[in-house]
């Protein structure tokens with residue numbers, strides 16, 4: 001199987017390089033790759049890459065993920081999150097290739113407290129959410145065989161992440177303030193990559209299972225509880241002795257105004273994915289604890 005991976009340097013892209021390697025030959029590209037164009041600001045160049053490499057499966061982990069910045073560069077975000085994925089999908093349809101793509105809980109307006117299911121009506125609140133939804137729609141309309149995985153609150157051991165920020169602040173301040181009114185599930189890039197590889201294998205035998213799925217770790221939390229879990233776990237490691245924070249105070253989202261509006265309810269229902277692909281999704285705390293063990 002020939003696999004073409006876009007966005008190899010991102011959180012999910014990095015883990016996909018590992019998880020996809022057992023399925024076949026992987027050509028992994030980033031925005032500055034020189035052999036073939038992997039720059040999503042150039043839809044025609046990326047389409048040409050697909051035509052030249054003729055992959056069996058395309059996995060797209062590239063995106064404009066700077067949610068606040070997207071508010072002031074909507075055209076650029078649209079090119080990266082919608083136009084170029086749409087162009088890839090057109091080429092995939094012509095080739096008969098599979099396209100695997102990632103989307104987000106930000107396609108929803110965050111109302112209520114029930115976990116969102118795939119058939120719920122999207123109503124994005126931000127440029128990021130709107131452009132990611134447009135990307136989903138262009139892929140679905142292209143006629144390409146596709147798998148779209150909506151996820152939330154992605155973290156990885158590599159690079160910066162929320163847990164690392166909390167650990168740093170907890171060594172500098174006695175009191176942290178962290179919002180407690182946005183709910184969701186922190187989801188590891190490693191989990192997303194492993195499920196992607198499993199799903200690709202499944203789809204080779206069951207192409208009828210193509211489509212849109214929600215994929216997040218099990219359980220739910222808010223950012224305040226997430227921070228407390230990070231600090232409690234860190235306390236069991238040597239770094240715990242350096243933590244001076246005594247309180248993680250809950251505050252509403254309104255305490256930290258940001259250019260992009262974020263959904264309060266980011267819970268995603270994963271029943272469809274678990275039953276279709278026969279998978280168990282681990283609790284978010286297991287993945288975060290593992291990531292912390294790796295970085296501490």
Ligand SMILES: NC(=O)c1ccc[n+]([C@@H]2O[C@H](COP(=O)([O-])OP(=O)(O)OC[C@H]3O[C@@H](n4cnc5c(N)ncnc54)[C@H](OP(=O)(O)O)[C@@H]3O)[C@@H](O)[C@H]2O)c1
Nearest residue numbers: 009010011012031039040041062063065102104151153154
């Ligand atoms: N992060 C989250 O919390 C989250 C939540 C829900 C859904 N998702 C979705 O999950 C997928 C993977 O996200 P992630 O967390 O792995 O994000 P990420 O770490 O920001 O990775 C995105 C990748 O896209 C690359 N990129 C940026 N501009 C590009 C361009 N012009 N051409 C090609 N590549 C470009 C980035 O490169 P640079 O790093 O060099 O800019 C990065 O390698 C995305 O579809 C995202 O929308 C993420």
